[in-house]
Amino acid sequence: MKKRRNISLKDVITWVMLSITLLAILAGVVFFAVFTNGFKGDFKEFYLTVESGSMKKTVMQARCDFEVYIGSEYKINTKYTFEFLDKEYVRGYDIAVVPNNPTEDKFVYMVDGVVTDYMSEKDMSSCLNIERDETSFVFTVKTDLPELIRGLHPDSSVVGVPNVSDTGAAFITLVVYSEDRTKFMALDLVLKNPIVELNKTQIVF
Numbered sequence: 001m002k003k004r005r006n007i008s009l010k011d012v013i014t015w016v017m018l019s020i021t022l023l024a025i026l027a028g029v030v031f032f033a034v035f036t037n038g039f040k041g042d043f044k045e046f047y048l049t050v051e052s053g054s055m056k057k058t059v060m061q062a063r064c065d066f067e068v069y070i071g072s073e074y075k076i077n078t079k080y081t082f083e084f085l086d087k088e089y090v091r092g093y094d095i096a097v098v099p100n101n102p103t104e105d106k107f108v109y110m111v112d113g114v115v116t117d118y119m120s121e122k123d124m125s126s127c128l129n130i131e132r133d134e135t136s137f138v139f140t141v142k143t144d145l146p147e148l149i150r151g152l153h154p155d156s157s158v159v160g161v162p163n164v165s166d167t168g169a170a171f172i173t174l175v176v177y178s179e180d181r182t183k184f185m186a187l188d189l190v191l192k193n194p195i196v197e198l199n200k201t202q203i204v205f
Contacts, residue, residue, distance in 0.1 A: 044081060046183040048176060051075040063186040065170055070141050071194045077136045078176060092134065094177040097125040100188055102169045109160035111153050118149075124172060126151060141191060145171055165191040 048059040050066070052074045059066075068074065078093040099121045101107050107118040127148040129140040142148065146161040164171050170188035177184045 046178040046185070047079050047081070048185050048187075049077040049079060051077070059185060059187070062184070063188065065190050066174075066187040067192055068141050068189045069192045069195055070143060070165060073138050073140050075136060075138045076176060078178075080178075092179045094179075094181060095125070095130065095132075095137065096175040096177070097123070097128055098173050098175065099124060100170055100173040102171065102188075107171075109149070109158060111158055112156045118171075121149075121152060124148070124152065127172065128174070139174070141172075141189065144191065148172075165193045 044060050050057045050059060052072055078091070080091050099118050101119055108115050109118065110116065127142065129142060131138045142151075145164045146158070149161045150158045168190060170190045172189045172191075174187045174189055175184055176187075
């Protein structure tokens with residue numbers, strides 16, 4: 001009959017330390033997987049979270065398409081991976097709104113009879129309603145592209161700008177820069193028509 005081996009305190013400590021080591025390695029792998037977009041990109045020190053109604057989304061890609069419903073509010077929270085190391089220091093950010101041409105053709109229209117290249121519109125920040133805070137901001141796209149472009153040229157006649165909502169193409173890019181502007185996240189805004197909520201009390205069968 002074999003003697004049962006007594007488990008010593010040393011054995012227990014060894015197993016505990018081994019378990020802690022394995023958990024630390026696993027936590028490190030998960031940490032880097034999250035902040036490298038599943039090991040598909042560089043390690044992200046700066047990223048975004050987006051909230052709108054019940055929708056919450058984390059954006060890790062440096063650039064991506066992002067669906068935006070006209071008239072809906074979207075809250076962008078700027079995040080720094082290692083901000084927990086110095087909680088007293090509030091890291092800021094900067095914003096730019098620029099044109100984007102997703103087509104292979106040149107996108108032009110007439111402004112007071114003069115052919116104008118869409119990509120020559122340098123600053124489109126007035127196309128969005130933006131309310132800024134220290135670490136976040138809320139933005140709303142006011143309307144479809146024709147009215148947005150007319151807003152950039154309020155005293156001029158603008159002709160030839162098509163509606164782009166629900167086309168699946170992004171013609172506006174929202175760029176969020178880190179505080180030192182060494183990193184950025186670009187959201188190519190794909191405009192969607194406003195969500196229509198039916199009033200059930202007005203439905204007649």
